[in-house]
Amino acid sequence: MENNRRDFIKKSAALALGTIAATSIVNKTLAATEFIEKESILTEDVKFVLPKLPYEYDALEPHIDKMTMEIHYSKHHQAYVDNLNKALAAMDANVVKNISSLDDIFAMVDKLPIAVRNNAGGHYNHTFFWSAMKPKAGGIPTGKLAEAINASFTSFEEFKKQFTDVATKRFGSGWAWLVTNKGKLSMCSTANQDNPLMKLDSVEIKGTPVLALDVWEHAYYLKNQNRRGDYIHSFWNVVDWQHADQIFTNAK
Ligand code: MN3
Numbered sequence: 001m002e003n004n005r006r007d008f009i010k011k012s013a014a015l016a017l018g019t020i021a022a023t024s025i026v027n028k029t030l031a032a033t034e035f036i037e038k039e040s041i042l043t044e045d046v047k048f049v050l051p052k053l054p055y056e057y058d059a060l061e062p063h064i065d066k067m068t069m070e071i072h073y074s075k076h077h078q079a080y081v082d083n084l085n086k087a088l089a090a091m092d093a094n095v096v097k098n099i100s101s102l103d104d105i106f107a108m109v110d111k112l113p114i115a116v117r118n119n120a121g122g123h124y125n126h127t128f129f130w131s132a133m134k135p136k137a138g139g140i141p142t143g144k145l146a147e148a149i150n151a152s153f154t155s156f157e158e159f160k161k162q163f164t165d166v167a168t169k170r171f172g173s174g175w176a177w178l179v180t181n182k183g184k185l186s187m188c189s190t191a192n193q194d195n196p197l198m199k200l201d202s203v204e205i206k207g208t209p210v211l212a213l214d215v216w217e218h219a220y221y222l223k224n225q226n227r228r229g230d231y232i233h234s235f236w237n238v239v240d241w242q243h244a245d246q247i248f249t250n251a252k
Pocket of ligand 1: 072076126214216218219
């Protein structure tokens with residue numbers, strides 16, 4: 001017990017200082033929610049911290065540019081983390097004491113302040129998104145996920161077409177998702193920073209995210225301006241299919 005506590009504090013301190021090795025995120029074989037709990041949580045006083053980006057800002061060039069990555073991660077994602085901590089600090093301590101993970105927040109998100117919903121979503125979604133991409137990646141899906149994509153969408157090309165369509169048609173700011181629920185794949189989009197883990201009527205498809213694409217303008221405007229289609233096209237060159245397959249294979 002005492003050792004666990006010491007390890008927890010040590011790990012929290014390491015997270016706060018951002019000293020966790022980049023490869024520890026890239027090499028995760030855990031389901032998405034477990035990954036988030038291990039990498040982006042929690043000091044003793046319920047403070048969320050910004051996890052280290054698993055690659056350099058320019059690592060996804062030329063598909064996703066350095067300046068977009070730098071601002072997206074160090075300004076936007078950081079702001080979601082800071083504002084989540086502020087929103088939790090402003091809440092009733094008796095409610096906050098029952099929250100020890102993003103999962104806890106998503107499970108009762110309909111009863112929490114909108115600032116917690118938006119910023120917890122922003123924190124999870126971006127952490128997930130960074131890990132869904134990798135330099136010199138792209139190509140075609142692998143493993144069990146490849147089989148499931150072919151079974152659900154007839155072919156990878158057809159899957160890409162449908163996912164692109166979902167991402168293109170999301171009006172305004174939001175996300176496109178590939179989701180697994182008891183081994184069944186489906187896709188959807190969500191508004192703002194909502195995601196498929198949130199217990200909300202407005203989230204049509206619920207389950208474990210396997211792949212995510214941020215379609216907020218801040219994700220592409222510097223490089224692609226209003227051309228969301230060009231950005232979605234670029235995304236396919238940086239998808240880490242091995243990581244997506246690991247999440248799919250490990251999901252319950
Ligand atoms: Mn974003």
